[in-house]
Amino acid sequence: MDNVRIQDDLYTYVNQKKLEELVIPDDMPSAGGFMELNKDVEKIMMKEFEDMCASNSYPNEYLRRACVLYKAAMNAEKKEADGAAPALKTLAMVKGLEDINAFNKAFKDLILAGIPLPLSISVETDLKDALHHKVYMSGPSVILPDASYYKPHMAAQKDMILGVWTNVARAILAKTDLSPEEQNKYLEDTLAFDAKLGDLVKTNEEWSDYIKSYNLMKTSKVSKLTSTIDLKQILKDAFGFVPADVVISEPRYFKAFVEVFNEETFEEYKHWAYVTGLVSACPLLSEELRDLGSMYMRTIAGIAENTPIEKFAYQLASNVYSGPVGLYYGEKYFGEEAKKDVTEIVYQIIDTYKTRIKNNDILPSF
Numbered sequence: 001m002d003n004v005r006i007q008d009d010l011y012t013y014v015n016q017k018k019l020e021e022l023v024i025p026d027d028m029p030s031a032g033g034f035m036e037l038n039k040d041v042e043k044i045m046m047k048e049f050e051d052m053c054a055s056n057s058y059p060n061e062y063l064r065r066a067c068v069l070y071k072a073a074m075n076a077e078k079k080e081a082d083g084a085a086p087a088l089k090t091l092a093m094v095k096g097l098e099d100i101n102a103f104n105k106a107f108k109d110l111i112l113a114g115i116p117l118p119l120s121i122s123v124e125t126d127l128k129d130a131l132h133h134k135v136y137m138s139g140p141s142v143i144l145p146d147a148s149y150y151k152p153h154m155a156a157q158k159d160m161i162l163g164v165w166t167n168v169a170r171a172i173l174a175k176t177d178l179s180p181e182e183q184n185k186y187l188e189d190t191l192a193f194d195a196k197l198g199d200l201v202k203t204n205e206e207w208s209d210y211i212k213s214y215n216l217m218k219t220s221k222v223s224k225l226t227s228t229i230d231l232k233q234i235l236k237d238a239f240g241f242v243p244a245d246v247v248i249s250e251p252r253y254f255k256a257f258v259e260v261f262n263e264e265t266f267e268e269y270k271h272w273a274y275v276t277g278l279v280s281a282c283p284l285l286s287e288e289l290r291d292l293g294s295m296y297m298r299t300i301a302g303i304a305e306n307t308p309i310e311k312f313a314y315q316l317a318s319n320v321y322s323g324p325v326g327l328y329y330g331e332k333y334f335g336e337e338a339k340k341d342v343t344e345i346v347y348q349i350i351d352t353y354k355t356r357i358k359n360n361d362i363l364p365s366f
Helices: 010-021 033-055 061-074 076-082 085-095 100-112 152-173 180-198 204-208 219-225 231-239 251-255 266-284 287-301 309-320 322-334 336-358
Strands: 120-126 129-138 216-218 245-248
Touching: 033 061, 033 309, 033 322, 061 309, 061 322, 076 287, 085 100, 085 266, 100 231, 120 231, 152 180, 152 266, 152 287, 180 266, 216 219, 219 231, 219 245, 219 251, 266 287, 266 309, 309 322, 322 336
Parallel strands: 129 245
Antiparallel strands: 120 129, 216 245
16 A cells, blocks of 8 residues: 555545554454454354363353354254255245135244244334333345335346345255246245335335334224234234234335235245245355355355354354353453443443533423
């Protein structure tokens, strides 16, 4: 890098030496201070997992379970022998649905199995009453990174990125027991159903205006909007009762729900759920499929190589058991004194905010 003058580019002038030395790991999208901290912690904890699993000695039951998951992810030989079979066994649930009535009856099992669904139902803290919870409903995720790619002015970018995903999905489908003709049909229907979603679900920019995501509606009214499914029965099966109201996060999508999900589009949905579900499951399958499944996101992020199996196994286990793993690291490597220091800093920050809010001359008084 040529020397940069301070008057031309202050940022590069100050950071020039560091930028020349900085190396982005092949399995990472970026590098920096926080990445270095994460890498250091990860290195320590990967050794911890390796030692715990080798000795079969665990600090507590949660870390024992984390190590069971870690060992399963590390067992490349078994995963290779299983191939795509574990995912295909689960996806057979949606493949075997005959109609929407069968879908209604199986909805709870489909949720528990992680099958992609035409609507998302969750229980979260009530945005307007933190002491209580509400049932929230939103649309499904689209294939592309953001729904904005489905806008007409983004057609070129959409075609390029969707082309990458299509090639990845085609390679993965080739590992199933579907015939070549069925593979083409499943992929065609998947893209058709995804296109319907892309025109209706929120973009990331729209999601950032979170206040507009709180739309409390009577369940009876939402049932009319989603009349192609038995929403009340689905809610009763899921929760044991039918809530009087639900929060609709994506009104635009639910106003068009019956056009997206009906008997005529049901086969498209089934194929979309099968294909997207299979692609999403790839990280948990054989190393070949894990590598294939990662190609799409790696291409988008500019990542040269897939995460090594040792790091992937640790990341999987530590993400699933993040609480116990984080607590173990904190107690062993952070220490009580450091915890006291951070706790004191937090209280100081809180007191500062209290003082500033009390003495503010901008906000109205209540």
